[in-house]
Amino acid sequence: MKNNLELKQRLFNQCAVFVDQRYLKIQTQIKEIQESLTSETKSSAGDKHETGRAMLQLEREKAGQQLAEIEKIKENLSKIDPTKSTAHIGLGSIVLTSQSNYFLAISAGQLKVEADVFYAISPNTPIGLLLAGKKVGDLIRFREQHFTIEAIY
DSSP states (O other), X not given: OOOHHHHXXXXXXXXXXXXXXXXHXXXXXXXXXXXXXXXXXXXXXXXXXXXXXXXXXXXXXXXXXXHXXXXXXXHHHHTOOTTOOOSSOOTTOEEEESSOEEEESSOOEEEEETTEEEEEEOTTSHHHHXXXXXXXXXXXXXXXXXXXXXXXX
């Protein structure tokens, strides 16, 4: 593994790419729904037409909520300073444990840096809440598992 700051920067960049891809996907979805609504307006009239429009409106609302959610996630990610390291676990910490490796940032799933695997988790997930404020050597009990914090970057 390379130095800790480079590792944190690489994990941060992977999270940023994850967020950007989701953002673009939702933007595309909204655009497609908008185009469908426009073409629905030009097509046939009647009950079937109204049902189709209502379904598209619901889809647009749902996509709008997803967009607001991803914007919140993007904002949380922007609060992380990848050049900073602390002794206690918090937003932006890389946590190496006897069980798994974590990056407290956003829920982005499994990330790989060379041969090492990290789980990008949000601080408000159950495991994120459990890790918050802990330090090297602390024992964590999560569900049926017990593990020790070995390093924090």
